[in-house]
Amino acid sequence: MNVLFVDDDEAILEVYRQEVEAHFENVKPLFAHNGLKALEVIENEDVSLVLTDGNMPKMDGLQLAKNIKDKKLEIDVIMITGFHKKVDLMKKEELGIKQILEKPVDFDELLKLISSYL
Amino acid sequence: MFGIDTSGLMPHGHCIRWKPELLLPIVGSDILIFLSYTTIPIALFIFYKKRKDLNFSSKLTLFLFFLFIQLCGITHLISAYNYWNSEYGIEMVLKVLTALVSVATAVCMFFIVPQLIKLPSREEHLKLIDELRRLNRELEDRVSERTKELNEQKNLLKTVLEGMPGAIMRYVPIFGSDGEINDFKTRVLMGKASEEAGLDHNIETNSLVKTYPEVMTDENNHFNRCVRAYMNNETIIDDPMYFSRTRRYFRTVHAKKEDSDNLFVYFSDVTQREYTKAMAQNNARLISLGELAGGISHEINSPLQVLNGKTRQLKRSIKEPSEEQLIVFDELNETISKISHTIQNLKRLSRGDVVSLHEIEVKKILLEIFSLFEQRLKNHDINLKIGFSSKNDISIVGNEVSISQIINNIIFNAIYALKGIDGTREININLQEEEDKIFVNLENNGPLIKEEDVAHIFEPYFTTKEVGQGTGIGLSLSKKLATEMKGDLQVFQEKNVCFQLQLPKA
Numbered sequence: 001m002n003v004l005f006v007d008d009d010e011a012i013l014e015v016y017r018q019e020v021e022a023h024f025e026n027v028k029p030l031f032a033h034n035g036l037k038a039l040e041v042i043e044n045e046d047v048s049l050v051l052t053d054g055n056m057p058k059m060d061g062l063q064l065a066k067n068i069k070d071k072k073l074e075i076d077v078i079m080i081t082g083f084h085k086k087v088d089l090m091k092k093e094e095l096g097i098k099q100i101l102e103k104p105v106d107f108d109e110l111l112k113l114i115s116s117y118l
Numbered sequence: 119m120f121g122i123d124t125s126g127l128m129p130h131g132h133c134i135r136w137k138p139e140l141l142l143p144i145v146g147s148d149i150l151i152f153l154s155y156t157t158i159p160i161a162l163f164i165f166y167k168k169r170k171d172l173n174f175s176s177k178l179t180l181f182l183f184f185l186f187i188q189l190c191g192i193t194h195l196i197s198a199y200n201y202w203n204s205e206y207g208i209e210m211v212l213k214v215l216t217a218l219v220s221v222a223t224a225v226c227m228f229f230i231v232p233q234l235i236k237l238p239s240r241e242e243h244l245k246l247i248d249e250l251r252r253l254n255r256e257l258e259d260r261v262s263e264r265t266k267e268l269n270e271q272k273n274l275l276k277t278v279l280e281g282m283p284g285a286i287m288r289y290v291p292i293f294g295s296d297g298e299i300n301d302f303k304t305r306v307l308m309g310k311a312s313e314e315a316g317l318d319h320n321i322e323t324n325s326l327v328k329t330y331p332e333v334m335t336d337e338n339n340h341f342n343r344c345v346r347a348y349m350n351n352e353t354i355i356d357d358p359m360y361f362s363r364t365r366r367y368f369r370t371v372h373a374k375k376e377d378s379d380n381l382f383v384y385f386s387d388v389t390q391r392e393y394t395k396a397m398a399q400n401n402a403r404l405i406s407l408g409e410l411a412g413g414i415s416h417e418i419n420s421p422l423q424v425l426n427g428k429t430r431q432l433k434r435s436i437k438e439p440s441e442e443q444l445i446v447f448d449e450l451n452e453t454i455s456k457i458s459h460t461i462q463n464l465k466r467l468s469r470g471d472v473v474s475l476h477e478i479e480v481k482k483i484l485l486e487i488f489s490l491f492e493q494r495l496k497n498h499d500i501n502l503k504i505g506f507s508s509k510n511d512i513s514i515v516g517n518e519v520s521i522s523q524i525i526n527n528i529i530f531n532a533i534y535a536l537k538g539i540d541g542t543r544e545i546n547i548n549l550q551e552e553e554d555k556i557f558v559n560l561e562n563n564g565p566l567i568k569e570e571d572v573a574h575i576f577e578p579y580f581t582t583k584e585v586g587q588g589t590g591i592g593l594s595l596s597k598k599l600a601t602e603m604k605g606d607l608q609v610f611q612e613k614n615v616c617f618q619l620q621l622p623k624a
């Protein structure tokens with residue numbers, strides 16, 4: 001299974017990589033630094049789950065989620081953000097966001113979430 | 119008389135040989151003249167008595183006429199007498215006197231005739247009277263018109279002022295022996311001047327300074343303003359001016375016009391406006407505080423996540439960690455968790471634009487908020503006793519940010535109140551549950567609130583703290599936040615001061 005992590009912070013992506021690789025054998029972590037790059041990855045790879053940050057340059061998490069929904073790609077998008085207040089709970093569905101996790105994320109919770117897609 | 123012997127002289131009768139056809143008419147006429155000339159002075163005397171307004175020269179002339187006529191009369195009498203007698207000495211004296219008086223009278227007449235000419239004739243008098251009557255009517259008409267105008271203006275002013283929570287007062291200055299104003303007599307002229315405005319209706323004081331000693335303070339400077347306005351014929355506006363006795367703010371206009379003897383002072387209650395201003399300022403401060411908190415928390419979140427991940431990675435890299443190493447990792451996790459919660463709490467200070475109400479697990483939220491104070495309370499040697507745990511949480515409807523701000527405010531106040539306590543300092547928190555609401559009771563063993571202050575404690579501006587202390591949130595805002603959530607904030611005290619936050623259940 002391919003899981004795409006989107007965040008403009010390299011260090012955070014590295015931490016995600018370490019966690020996934022340490023706990024899953026059949027989950028391949030993919031990475032992108034912003035929404036635009038994420039869409040490129042989705043075009044080229046078969047992605048099952050997207051875990052994205054909110055604030056990013058070029059295209060932020062909200063826009064990425066909306067794009068994915070509009071394209072009817074049928075990929076679940078989970079937002080991990082430190083500033084989630086911008087997303088009204090009502091808008092979640094509108095934007096196609098499955099769930100919002102607050103930074104700093106509870107890694108155990110995150111791993112549990114990923115394993116639910118296996 | 120005068121050494122002249124007249125006894126041997128002939129009476130006048132001899133000159134006309136006592137012919138009766140001459141004697142009788144001549145003597146008769148002389149006597150008649152005497153009688154007439156005696157009554158004329160009586161008339162003059164009556165005139166003099168009745169006309170007290172005569173000036174000196176008139177009186178003199180009148181007197182001289184009096185004498186002149188009287189002497190003339192007497193001269194005729196003695197003339198008649200001397201037809202049978204020879205008292206020519208007396209006749210001579212009388213004639214000389216008469217001559218002198220008539221000369222004097224003639225001279226006076228010369229001076230008085232021009233004045234007499236000037237006296238208006240009867241027609242002129244009547245004309246003047248008519249003119250005066252006409253002018254009087256005109257004046258009366260104008261006065262009644264003016265009176266009507268004034269009444270209209272007065273009524274308009276009254277109507278306007280009665281609609282406003284204020285009063286217009288007249289101040290009459292009282293000067294000291296040094297010529298300086300040291301007090302004012304005051305009187306309410308118009309306006310509600312109700313208790314709300316802090317003035318008794320129709321109050322008249324003989325001493326502004328004795329009745330309202332606070333006007334002499336630096337705080338409102340009212341007395342100095344009054345003096346300045348009065349002395350310089352100025353209009354001075356103080357906006358706002360604070361009256362501590364009634365805890366209200368007034369827009370005060372001190373006005374003295376040049377053509378008036380009094381100082382007029384108009385008070386208009388602007389407390390509501392000041393409150394609104396302060397609320398807006400408070401809100402602005404809160405918003406910027408919140409933005410700062412939000413910004414800081416956001417900046418810390420990402421590195422914190424990295425720290426968490428790296429700690430886990432480090433733990434994973436040690437194949438067989440020792441017990442000591444395991445303890446260290448636990449402590450690391452705990453610390454990271456604490457930082458995380460602190461960030462959550464900080465974010466709660468960041469208000470959104472709309473205060474929306476959500477379902478909240480109240481115990482969890484409260485415990486997280488209290489944890490933010492742990493260190494601070496320890497620093498102040500305050501024991502925090504929480505009478506509930508996160509077990510069996512209760513769902514309420516509220517706003518996390520608002521609850522956080524209210525609790526922050528109450529605990530900050532408690533910390534301030536407990537500063538002066540030497541013995542054990544305690545804050546006790548417990549939860550009471552009712553069918554449709556919950557009560558969060560925050561009690562501290564600090565000094566009790568003064569009885570007269572309790573009623574005012576949720577009022578804006580009311581403070582027992584020094585300037586610069588506190589978060590600027592204030593109990594009045596806390597109460598407002600509580601009522602916005604369809605709850606309430608109250609204070610009770612028996613042994614201890616207890617603030618009670620009431621929130622509706624979901």
